[in-house]
Amino acid sequence: MIAELGQFALILAFVVALFQSVAIFAGLRTGDAVVHGFARTGAMAQFVLVLAAFACLTVLFAQSDFSALVVAENSHTDKPFLYKLTGVWGNHEGSMLLWSLILTGYTAALAWSAKPVEARLISLTFAVQSLITAAFTAFLLFTSNPFARLWPGPENGQDLNPLLQDPGLASHPPMLYAGYVGFSITFAFAVAALIEGRVDARWARIVRPWALAAWTFLTIGIALGASWAYYELGCGGWWAWDPVENASLLPWLAGTAFIHSLRVMEKRDTLKAWTILLALMTFALSMVGTFLVRSGLLTSVHAFAVDPERGVFILGILIALIGGSLLIYGLRANLLKPTGLFSEISRESTLLVNNLVLAAACALVFFGTFYPLFVTTVSDETVTVGAPFYNNTFNPMIGALLILVPVSGMLAWKRGKLMPVLKDLAPAGIAALAGAIAAFWIADRGLVAGALGTALAIWVGLGVLTDLAKRFKLGQIAFSASLARAARLPLGIWGMAVAHFGVAIVVFAITGVSAWKQEASAFLMPGEHLDIRELAITLDDVRQYEGSNYIAEQGRFTVRRGQQVVADMTAERRLYPVRGMSTTESAIHARATGDVYVTIGQPSPEHGWPVHVYLYPFAVWLWIGSAVLGLGGLLSLLDRGRRALAAKPKVKPVIAEPAE
Amino acid sequence: MNRVFLFLPLAVFVVMGVYFALGLREDPSSIPSRMIDRPLPAFDLAAIAEGEPGFSNADLDGQVALVNVFGTWCPPCEIEHPMLMQISRSGRVPIYGVDWRDEPGAGAAWLARNGNPYQRVGDDPDGDLAFELGITGAPETFLIDRQGQVRFHHVGIIDETVWRDTLLPMIEALETE
Numbered sequence: 001m002i003a004e005l006g007q008f009a010l011i012l013a014f015v016v017a018l019f020q021s022v023a024i025f026a027g028l029r030t031g032d033a034v035v036h037g038f039a040r041t042g043a044m045a046q047f048v049l050v051l052a053a054f055a056c057l058t059v060l061f062a063q064s065d066f067s068a069l070v071v072a073e074n075s076h077t078d079k080p081f082l083y084k085l086t087g088v089w090g091n092h093e094g095s096m097l098l099w100s101l102i103l104t105g106y107t108a109a110l111a112w113s114a115k116p117v118e119a120r121l122i123s124l125t126f127a128v129q130s131l132i133t134a135a136f137t138a139f140l141l142f143t144s145n146p147f148a149r150l151w152p153g154p155e156n157g158q159d160l161n162p163l164l165q166d167p168g169l170a171s172h173p174p175m176l177y178a179g180y181v182g183f184s185i186t187f188a189f190a191v192a193a194l195i196e197g198r199v200d201a202r203w204a205r206i207v208r209p210w211a212l213a214a215w216t217f218l219t220i221g222i223a224l225g226a227s228w229a230y231y232e233l234g235c236g237g238w239w240a241w242d243p244v245e246n247a248s249l250l251p252w253l254a255g256t257a258f259i260h261s262l263r264v265m266e267k268r269d270t271l272k273a274w275t276i277l278l279a280l281m282t283f284a285l286s287m288v289g290t291f292l293v294r295s296g297l298l299t300s301v302h303a304f305a306v307d308p309e310r311g312v313f314i315l316g317i318l319i320a321l322i323g324g325s326l327l328i329y330g331l332r333a334n335l336l337k338p339t340g341l342f343s344e345i346s347r348e349s350t351l352l353v354n355n356l357v358l359a360a361a362c363a364l365v366f367f368g369t370f371y372p373l374f375v376t377t378v379s380d381e382t383v384t385v386g387a388p389f390y391n392n393t394f395n396p397m398i399g400a401l402l403i404l405v406p407v408s409g410m411l412a413w414k415r416g417k418l419m420p421v422l423k424d425l426a427p428a429g430i431a432a433l434a435g436a437i438a439a440f441w442i443a444d445r446g447l448v449a450g451a452l453g454t455a456l457a458i459w460v461g462l463g464v465l466t467d468l469a470k471r472f473k474l475g476q477i478a479f480s481a482s483l484a485r486a487a488r489l490p491l492g493i494w495g496m497a498v499a500h501f502g503v504a505i506v507v508f509a510i511t512g513v514s515a516w517k518q519e520a521s522a523f524l525m526p527g528e529h530l531d532i533r534e535l536a537i538t539l540d541d542v543r544q545y546e547g548s549n550y551i552a553e554q555g556r557f558t559v560r561r562g563q564q565v566v567a568d569m570t571a572e573r574r575l576y577p578v579r580g581m582s583t584t585e586s587a588i589h590a591r592a593t594g595d596v597y598v599t600i601g602q603p604s605p606e607h608g609w610p611v612h613v614y615l616y617p618f619a620v621w622l623w624i625g626s627a628v629l630g631l632g633g634l635l636s637l638l639d640r641g642r643r644a645l646a647a648k649p650k651v652k653p654v655i656a657e658p659a660e
Numbered sequence: 661m662n663r664v665f666l667f668l669p670l671a672v673f674v675v676m677g678v679y680f681a682l683g684l685r686e687d688p689s690s691i692p693s694r695m696i697d698r699p700l701p702a703f704d705l706a707a708i709a710e711g712e713p714g715f716s717n718a719d720l721d722g723q724v725a726l727v728n729v730f731g732t733w734c735p736p737c738e739i740e741h742p743m744l745m746q747i748s749r750s751g752r753v754p755i756y757g758v759d760w761r762d763e764p765g766a767g768a769a770w771l772a773r774n775g776n777p778y779q780r781v782g783d784d785p786d787g788d789l790a791f792e793l794g795i796t797g798a799p800e801t802f803l804i805d806r807q808g809q810v811r812f813h814h815v816g817i818i819d820e821t822v823w824r825d826t827l828l829p830m831i832e833a834l835e836t837e
Contacts, residue, residue, distance in 0.1 A: 323670065326673050330666045331666075387696075573788075601702065602786070
């Protein structure tokens with residue numbers, strides 16, 4: 001009964017979305033005023049219907065109703081209740097339903113928050129958004145029905161992949177999807193602007209919060225995914241450049257370029273066609289990320305089902321949406337005329353360089369991800385593109401970009417002077433150089449990479465602080481006056497500073513975990529120890545116990561530096577009998593200066609337990625830095641841009657809308 | 661702006677769309693390996709039959725070798741098998757086997773029937789080692805250098821071409837290192 005209700009709600013959602021899209025397009029053509037009102041009601045209706053379908057699926061999972069096919073395939077009565085619920089999106093059908101839920105959630109949020117301005121633009125945006133919803137609900141209904149029945153239902157389900165039973169993973173897809181799908185709104189706005197043939201600073205101001213919200217979600221989602229890989233996969237690999245990870249990085253790079261060029265458009269009314277193209281590309285890459293990777297085109301046999309019928313359907317949707325939007329772009333983008341001019345040395349030009357580098361980096365990752373596919377398509381050979389490729393191409397590119405970050409923030413709009421900025425940044429430059437030399441001196445491995453990474457992190461971090469100090473006039477005026485200036489600083493500037501400081505932290509952490517990591521492994525009997533650097537890791541004992549749906553072997557370790565005990569750690573290996581799969585629960589001793597990471601493997605009777613120890617310097621700063629990065633996005637998001645409006649009398653009509 | 665230029669993104673997309681459409685019909689077997697230039701994880705696998713030796717890191721000490729992950733349940737492994745037999749008979753490089761997720765006894769019976777190209781075979785019934793190696797399907801093969809580092813990871817069947825054009829030149833290079 002519940003499954004049928006969910007199915008019915010989903011069908012209705014599809015019908016409403018399709019009808020709404022057609023009605024708006026038709027209504028706008030005939031100039032019918034009713035469509036504007038209907039656009040909002042329809043958006044709300046879609047959301048409520050998909051929410052109802054999602055709630056039904058959740059109930060099916062909560063009740064372990066194995067007569068529903070997805071529940072039977074992906075759940076089990078022995079599973080902890082929380083993971084039964086997260087199991088809703090731990091499979092293809094459910095994750096697609098979640099995708100649609102977030103999509104309609106954004107549409108509803110737009111309906112709820114949109115001010116009665118630019119009614120045509122907003123209505124067109126709803127039309128495009130509903131078209132996307134119609135396409136994906138159709139995909140669900142026709143190829144991936146989450147409410148398919150299995151009759152008679154089996155006694156018990158087939159469990160969820162134990163690797164997916166982890167709080168980090170359970171929260172990571174919703175976050176990631178909120179990021180991916182958030183860019184659908186900016187995509188819809190871009191298509192609407194193209195249809196209108198007009199885009200300006202006001203468009204940028206309306207779109208900005210949506211772009212920043214999506215970007216912030218995506219940033220946090222990627223960080224959660226990386227931390228899941230770090231803690232759960234058992235080798236501390238937080239980033240392996242595998243297709244699934246690249247799929248989330250691609251829209252992030254394009255989206256980062258987008259929010260920067262959006263700023264240029266908002267302030268200076270230029271780079272219009274480029275900004276619109278970035279808006280289209282970001283969502284296109286989001287869809288490529290979710291679907292091409294999931295369709296079995298690139299992923300391994302362990303991922304979601306490989307099904308050609310689904311693949312063809314998805315390909316059809318992608319061709320219609322991406323190809324269609326790019327066709328409109330080709331036809332209409334020439335109408336978007338820039339008005340603001342800028343010289344070679346200006347903030348605009350540095351942001352343009354930022355955009356070009358990010359776009360190139362994005363193209364590079366795209367190439368690296370899909371090149372093996374191209375080669376297998378045209379010949380019988382199989383090639384692989386691994387981490388060395390990205391380290392030699394992507395990293396230098398991003399490194400060069402980071403040099404520009406502090407300079408860009410301090411240059412004036414339109415026409416800037418380079419020398420004063422460089423003079424202000426000289427202390428940061430000297431500190432970066434000193435840091436590089438110190439890192440080179442102290443480290444015994446990864447010398448060049450470590451020195452460069454340290455220098456970049458210090459340069460960006462101190463550059464940001466210098467920029468802020470300059471804005472506060474710190475030291476030039478009374479301290480209280482500086483504080484007052486700080487309090488008046490727009491949130492957008494705070495957001496930029498915080499986000500860039502987060503970048504500095506992440507860069508330093510990446511340098512630590514990749515350039516200076518160390519590993520060692522050996523077979524240990526209880527009482528034996530393994531040395532790594534100045535640490536001795538002793539296997540004290542191993543015991544077995546039974547968990548709720550697994551059997552575990554738990555090794556207890558003591559970490560000593562000389563005679564002094566640094567930490568007690570317990571690492572586990574769990575066997576999940578229902579799936580016949582085992583997972584490692586690594587023991588991690590985290591400190592600000594780095595993690596000690598221990599895993600235990602399958603024992604051999606003669607040699608004992610294989611123990612693998614890794615040292616990851618500054619690993620914890622990866623997560624702290626990512627959080628700071630996300631906080632920066634959030635701060636910028638909260639900036640309503642009122643000051644920018646007041647400062648520009650040119651766009652007078654806009655001042656009339658107080659809350660925008 | 662030149663109007664033709666604005667259609668460039670569409671043109672790029674169309675070209676890629678064609679590739680994807682073709683690619684959908686291909687076997688999605690190629691993904692980058694994360695094992696390259698890293699030591700093999702420590703392992704000590706039991707034998708696949710009574711009285712035979714197992715397979716551990718120690719067996720690989722100081723030699724260039726191939727480690728082949730296979731399973732009797734895997735049809736491509738049967739296709740690959742004669743090539744492994746041929747390499748084994750040539751004595752060019754020792755091959756070690758990891759029997760992945762097989763029923764007890766199935767691996768030994770299969771090798772007795774088809775011939776055994778392996779110096780030693782280890783049993784990996786739960787896929788622990790395969791998981792650590794990042795195996796996505798069978799057969800997959802690792803080329804190990806004298807220091808026990810993985811130098812190459814081949815996903816899929818080793819055939820005459822792969823052996824002659826890829827593996828053999830790499831083995832020759834590694835032996836002179």
